[in-house]
Amino acid sequence: MPLVPVESEKPVSGSQKLGLRGRAKSPSHSVTGAQLLFATKEILLKSFVTEMGYYKPTKRKLLDVDVSVTGLSDAEAFLLKFFAAAEKSRFHVRLAGMSERLHRRDISAREEGGRHLLYPSLWKPTNESVISSDGISVGFSLVEMVEYVPAKRVKGRYERDEMMISWSRGKNSAFLGYYSKHHIPCGRFRLQLYSPYEQEGWHQVFTQTRTCGLISQIPKIIKAAQSALPVLEKEILAKKERAEAERLRIEQLIIEYEKREAIRLKEEAFKNSVIELQGIMTKWVEDRRIEQFFIDAERDIQNCDPAMQEKLSERLKAAREFMQGATALQHLLK
Numbered sequence: 001m002p003l004v005p006v007e008s009e010k011p012v013s014g015s016q017k018l019g020l021r022g023r024a025k026s027p028s029h030s031v032t033g034a035q036l037l038f039a040t041k042e043i044l045l046k047s048f049v050t051e052m053g054y055y056k057p058t059k060r061k062l063l064d065v066d067v068s069v070t071g072l073s074d075a076e077a078f079l080l081k082f083f084a085a086a087e088k089s090r091f092h093v094r095l096a097g098m099s100e101r102l103h104r105r106d107i108s109a110r111e112e113g114g115r116h117l118l119y120p121s122l123w124k125p126t127n128e129s130v131i132s133s134d135g136i137s138v139g140f141s142l143v144e145m146v147e148y149v150p151a152k153r154v155k156g157r158y159e160r161d162e163m164m165i166s167w168s169r170g171k172n173s174a175f176l177g178y179y180s181k182h183h184i185p186c187g188r189f190r191l192q193l194y195s196p197y198e199q200e201g202w203h204q205v206f207t208q209t210r211t212c213g214l215i216s217q218i219p220k221i222i223k224a225a226q227s228a229l230p231v232l233e234k235e236i237l238a239k240k241e242r243a244e245a246e247r248l249r250i251e252q253l254i255i256e257y258e259k260r261e262a263i264r265l266k267e268e269a270f271k272n273s274v275i276e277l278q279g280i281m282t283k284w285v286e287d288r289r290i291e292q293f294f295i296d297a298e299r300d301i302q303n304c305d306p307a308m309q310e311k312l313s314e315r316l317k318a319a320r321e322f323m324q325g326a327t328a329l330q331h332l333l334k
Contacts (some may be wrong), residue, residue, distance in 0.1 A: 003006055008151055027208075028294045032083065032087065033083025033086065033093030033131075034080055034082075034083055034084070036093060037063060037065075037076065037079050040062045040063040043059055043062060043066075044062075045072075049069055052184055052185065053068040053070065054069075055067065055068070055123075057123060058127040060123065060172075061095065061126050062125055063125070064139075064140065064142065065079065065129075065142045066109065066141075067143075067144045067185075067189075068144050070187065071144040071185055078142075078189065078214050078218075079142065082221065084170050085219070085222050086222060088228065089225075090132050090133055093130075094130060095130075096127050096196065098127065100137075102128045102196035103128070103196055103197070103198070104124070104128045105139065105194040105196075105199070107143050107192045107205075108143065108190075109122060109143045109146050109190070110183075111146070111148075112185070122143070129141065130196060131225060133229060134229070136229050136233055137196055138195075138228055138229070139195065139196040140191065140194070140195075141194075142189055143190050144186070144187070145207075146184060146185055147184065147186040148181055163164055190205060190208070191206045191221065193205075193221065193225055193228065195228070195231075195240055197239050198239065201232075202231050206220070208209075210302050233315045241309070272314040280289045294316065294319075294320060298316065
């Protein structure tokens with residue numbers, strides 16, 4: 001399939017390639033989009049390749065670029081020119097930090113009208129790729145699209161079956177019967193600009209066709225990003241207002257909860273006090289009954305035989321000591 005020609009870019013020396021880990025922690029304006037791209041490319045070239053031919057890296061703090069082995073050079077050529085134009089327009093290409101809490105918008109790799117799901121699924125980055133200007137960021141993602149065509153498996157990967165494609169387009173295609181079709185990279189790309197502040201916020205898609213490449217659309221892409229800045233500024237303000245409203249709502253909920261909790265604790269304390277008082281009253285009756293027992297016992301001992309009085313008095317004294325404990329009045333003091 002003929003691809004739209006892309007201009008070549010001057011290679012960059014190995015000393016210009018920077019590791020992504022350090023940059024992600026402190027996105028310095030000295031780090032250019034080209035340096036981010038070359039660091040991403042270096043990791044992609046070492047990563048696993050799916051049977052569809054797409055790179056699927058295990059390291060996911062990379063530029064949001066989903067391309068195949070055959071499409072990497074064309075994607076690189078476009079991105080270098082896109083980043084250069086963005087930086088010339090005072091945008092800064094970077095990876096968003098985790099603390100920014102931005103949102104990545106999904107991008108479809110299927111051509112228009114395609115219904116089939118892609119398996120295995122394409123990789124997704126952990127950090128959003130953005131171009132920033134005056135503190136406002138525009139998210140971007142690039143994907144190489146797929147086409148659903150007759151394909152054959154060669155060395156563990158699917159490739160276009162040009163002979164079957166030619167036959168399927170011929171006048172006798174109705175008599176071919178079953179033949180294998182798969183999603184494979186088509187060499188054309190789709191770029192998506194989107195709002196990283198709202199999951200369903202502003203977005204715009206630019207698609208490469210057989211007659212119109214993405215490089216020729218770069219001025220329109222940059223203009224769209226610039227036009228989106230006031231829209232995104234409003235989204236940021238709306239997001240802050242919602243966050244403030246949510247904070248006030250949570251504060252009000254906490255106040256109401258504390259009031260309900262204070263009432264509940266007061267009612268629970270009252271209930272426990274009533275139960276305790278009822279126990280004290282029961283104890284009071286029991287103490288009076290025991291005390292009356294000893295009074296009656298002492299009176300009856302006086303009427304006993306003098307020889308028995310001493311023994312009974314000792315036993316009664318021991319019984320009093322045995323029954324000693326906190327009285328109802330002492331419980332009441334508590």
